[in-house]
Amino acid sequence: MPRFVYDFAEGDKDQKDLLGGKGANLAEMTNLGLPVPPGFIITTEACRAYLADGAEPDGMAAEVTEHLATLETAMGRRLGDPDDPLLVSVRSGAKFSMPGMMETVLNVGLNDASVHALAARAGDDRFAWDSYRRLVQMFGATVLGIESEHFSDAVEAAKKAKGTRNDLDLDAGDFERLVETFKGIVREHAGRDFPQDPREQLDLAVHAVFDSWNSPRANLYRRQERIPTDLGTAVSIVSMVFGNLGMDSGTGVAFTRDPASGARGVYGDYLQNAQGEDVVAGIRNTLPLTDLEQLDKTSYDQLMDIMTTLENHYRDLCDIEFTIERGKLWMLQTRVGKRTAAAAFTIATQLVDEGMIDLDEALRRVTGAQLANLMFPRFDRDAEKKLLTTGMNASPGAAVGAAVFDSATAVARARSGERVVLVRRETNPDDLDGMIAATGVLTSRGGRTSHAAVVARGMGKTAVCGADELEVDVAAKRFTTSDGVEVAEGEVISIDGTNGEVYLGEVPVVASPVVSWFEGTLHEGTGDDLVDAVARIMRHADETRRLNVRVNADTADDSGRARRFGAEGIGLCRTEHMFLGDRRELVERLVLAESRDEREKSLAALLPLQMEDFTAIFREMEGLPVTIRLLDPPLHEFLPDLTELSVEVALARERGEVDQEREDLLVAVRRLHEQNPMLGLRGVRLGIAVPGLFAMQVRAITRSAAELAAQGVSVHPEIMVPLVGTVQELQAVAAEIAEVVAEPESHVNGAPVPHQVGTMIELPRAAIVAAQIAESAEFFSFGTNDLTQTTWGFSRDDVESSFFSEYLEQGIFGVSPFESLDVEGVGHLVELGAREGRRTRPDLKLGICGEHGGDPDSVHFFHRVGLDYVSCSPFRVPVARLEAGRAAV
Ligand code: PEP
Ligand code: MG
Structure with missing residues (x-):
């Protein structure tokens, strides 16, 4: 029988699957001897069973009873004891951190009797009643599903009655009355009384945490972050410590390094006389953590020591939640901290320099998505700008868009193609849709660790937070600066998440320094730490990777850029793009030709033009292979x-x-x-149906290559036949190619110009009969766009804008199979095709040139199945290089 409950002392940081991230790290800290309040963890397995059956698994309740008893013994108090209560928090914690997405209930164990005992023990009535009202409030909203506004409105009313705007002015009597009001709200909206039985409180809170795994916002977050939907969450039950016991108490969050820049130092926020979520929620403005040194030097010094211990132990940036209860420091959470893309690179190389990790580990700690993020443009420093205000640089990037003040408007305007910046006082998890739709997020409250900041950083979205000079009026849909400038909904603003500045109007953007470095216009070692870090890690990725990286390019310009980005050849030159513009008329004549003579005339007119195209590309890619695909579309x-x-x-x-x-x-x-042109007269079928078309293209390839070779230019053409389903098709085209190659114009020094002939594998049949096809192909390139389309029977041009959103919503897909390779289905065919092809021809060269060639997860798959190269669009070439390196370490 599986165990469902573990004490902190029984776990460790590597058990995230079972204990969740929070639980595993609480266990780790406990075993490091750090001051963690005692507690236990209910496993993700229990959650999965609960969600599947709608009830706790057998045996879980008895295990909870047993671990609770151990905890009660350790603490010398019983849960909710009317004379001296043990109180606990019930916290969610999935394998992957999902900030603010799931539920937490604090102060479980308080009721009408134990509140008095708590007051007596703390010597503080106000504290006890405040804690109780927080429990009823959180329990009501989280466990009983009551709209949280009912409670917050009641708090506002209490403050108004008192003539104050500050929670701190409410006294014990006010909170006692609030408890009564809250209990009334519970009765009215939940149709039941607030439970007085502590164990019932505990059990219901645990169920609510389990259930919150499936809340719409958690589902949305997981989709965005590509977190699997079936993991479930663990639940940590932790004895309460109190940051709201007066001004010598407080709660805070800290990072061991600056999560935005990676610089070392003391980063974090602290809030005196406050509990739990107050800091993250951005309810009150916080103090910088450095101020704690003045307020409570002993705790501050101890915290600094613990932070060093954690960094050395985890060998990485950690983020921390802590509470000080009357001068005693408690660690409530740690995890390897989320960070910006720039910080990921700089921190990884800093840790290498500090001897904490090696370069392989540094490579594992950065991602292609982060690199892609760093390649975004930034604001032009020299442009004229009207500065509105400066907030905290919470998540870097340059975002321009119309100011909007609520999530629904953000979504609606973004849907109609407008760029928007979501402006809020603070965000909460319900703003997630709007944050996803917006190009950037601006808040007037909350620090670098507020919900807006944490979530935006996770999404790679630009954010400026805590711009507290702004008066944000959500109801009137406008904000006002301290100088009285008013910005209404729809007016364009620009926000700089790198320095926290907010400007009126659209500020022009310039290329990122990382792109300038790739382009060769900015050099390593010239003072830009980020460029130095990226250069170092890219070098290591290149030294480590087995996969080659090529580019999909069909102009000399794109080829040149991709080469500077590190492309090692062209994996797909789509020739159809060369048939557009003013050449369209020639193609039209070819299509309409009624006689052989007419057709040949059009082909003859196209030949020199195609030769020009190929000559320019061959020159640009001198010394590297260039795969040219014969005409594909209908x-x-x-x-x-x-x-x-x-x-x-x-x-x-x-x-x-x-x-x-x-x-x-x-x-x-x-x-x-054609009704269904994607499945009609296209690809190799076209070459067979329109005599002379492929021959003309092959002639243009071999002749331009021969001419360049004669001039001493090193050219390596690879002729690729699309949409082959049977070897007979390939044989027919190969025969035509052989005839062209035999022509003297295709020769250099009396022999045919060196070249290869291969095919795309983009139909399931082709993958199945790959052993036969390989008899006539020197290379395969998997066309995973078409292979996805034909394997699933999805029209690639239609489905993403029709039912895919519903599929994603319902979790039928975690991610579109056109974006990230469907490993089980399409991937199976890739694996099969590769294996079968190499059975016939062990030295068969294997590549992939569908969009998946630049998708990080897919690149790892292509590495695993032994392909020789991936080919992707120019901007994704660096990403593919990095991921190919990561796949190999
Ligand atoms: C493919 O099908 O994956 C491919 C690369 O070809 P295209 O996208 O041009 O059809
Ligand atoms: Mg294709």
């Missing part, structure tokens, strides 16, 4: 739109102006029109 894509042309011809007829050329064109467009 021909009608190069013709006018059927509906538009039909209308035009009909109107002309009505006017009596019959234009025979347009009439003929309409007939051809009708003939070529």
